Amino acid sequence: MSLLTNVMDHSLDDGYAEAAARKKADGSGGMPKTLRAKLGLAAGLVLAALVVTVGAAQARVAAPVVAKEREELVDRIEGETSAADKLEKSVDELRDEVNTRRREALEKSGDGDRSDLVGILSGAVEVHGPGVKLVVNDAKDVSGTGADGQPRGTSGFSDTGRLRDRDMQRVVNGLWESGAEAISINGQRLTALSAIRAAGDAILVDNRPLVPPYTVLAVGAGEQLSREFQDSADGLYLHALEESYGIRTAISVADDLKLPAAPSVIVRTAQPISEKGTS
Template sequence: MSLLTNVMEHALDDGYADAARRRGRYGTSRMPGTLRGKLALGGGLLLAALVLTVGAVQVRASAPVAAKERQELIARVVTAQANADQVQQEIDRDRARQKQLQQQAKSNGTAAEDTARLQLLQLVSGAGAAYGPGIRVVMDDAVSAGTDGGSNPRTAAGFSDTGRVRDRDVQLVVNALWQSGAEGIAINGQRLTALSAIRAAGDAILVDNHPLALPYQLDAVGGAGLADGFRQNVDGGVYLDQLKADYAIRFSISSEDRVDLPAAARSGLQYATPSGRGGATP
């Protein structure tokens, strides 16, 4: 017990205590003794307190802004999800209505006629999938354009190069297919309708705002004379031959026993209403 008591009462070793006494520092305070030192210490403490205070104020001020931005993002996500759900519900209702109309057409006395008319409307409007004999046209950039390997035109430079297939080229070929008797056309699996647009955006060729990747494959359903008519069309086979001769643009034309076309993406309906002068405006 005496040893424990001695350790507790004399925590500092006697040797250290004697050395401190010889230096005159034993039992003295390390606080500055001069006025200048005390002012310096007080200024340092004040500066540290000021920095901590400013930091705390900034944290408190930015917290509501961050929380507000987070809530806005959450609200936008929820709204977008609700809109997507609503569109999906509309698609489901339209499909159910279409199926109901098809069943009604089959059950009445003119089922065959109505079904044929419905299929024709779906074919020409692109609302339904279609298949049949037809033609396949594949267009690709010249080898010198440096876009081989199925690269995406969005990431390939040099669209101004004459060896690149342009949106105008695709437009002319599509129009030539319609003129030659095509009843339905799809480009790289995207069905064309009366409202479809083929245009360029930077280095990309877009079909209804969807970028195309090389090569450009145009599938068309039509009668037996579609392939011959397209090859002889000025904006069809003749134009492609000219592109190959002038710019080394590659292409191929082949007749197909069966071509499958997907249904077009759902788009809003366009209505016509009578004008004040008795005409009709879109």
């Protein structure tokens, strides 16, 4: 009977109670590891979904603002471009008016023909007529450094396959010497006041950067101008650049070339400073 009584009073073995107490003391009791892992993963997914949702909501809120700013910027650019076009048109009209009045005044004094010639040679008026079209471009395999390992623009020689300002100077001077009456480079009219310079790798004409290929238009006696330029020292120099460094050139005779007038041919001179204004 004592055995039956013990079984009834202690239906769960004492070892189970000891094991449960030991797990509780070690902190490993409670929720199973697999369940905790699943709950942790679920919490992470919920948090990620919340972040994505908040980000999408913020993007939807910011999108109209960005679009509006972009539209305002585009409108501003278009407005400034339109204003610049109007100013340029006004400048052209005023230039034509000045040229007309100057021509009328010179015709009254008997110097009308001389005025036209001076206007053409100075670049103050647009010209058209037969001439030569010369296209010059850098070599196809232009690299970031020259043959001496220096960056382009620092070498003293045309050894990188890139056309330099001094090369363009020789081309232009050769065309003038060969009989060109008017010259433009990429639509930029050259005058007696024009300067061809360099800024890094860029070629500047009157402080305006040019982008290759460089299209040089020269009004003159077409065939003769082309022949004399190619036979000149500067034409042979350009040919040497082509042979040695891969500079690409193409020259052709045109029946009618149109060159624009120069934007400004104002001659500025220095004036002495009055001693009264100095200390």
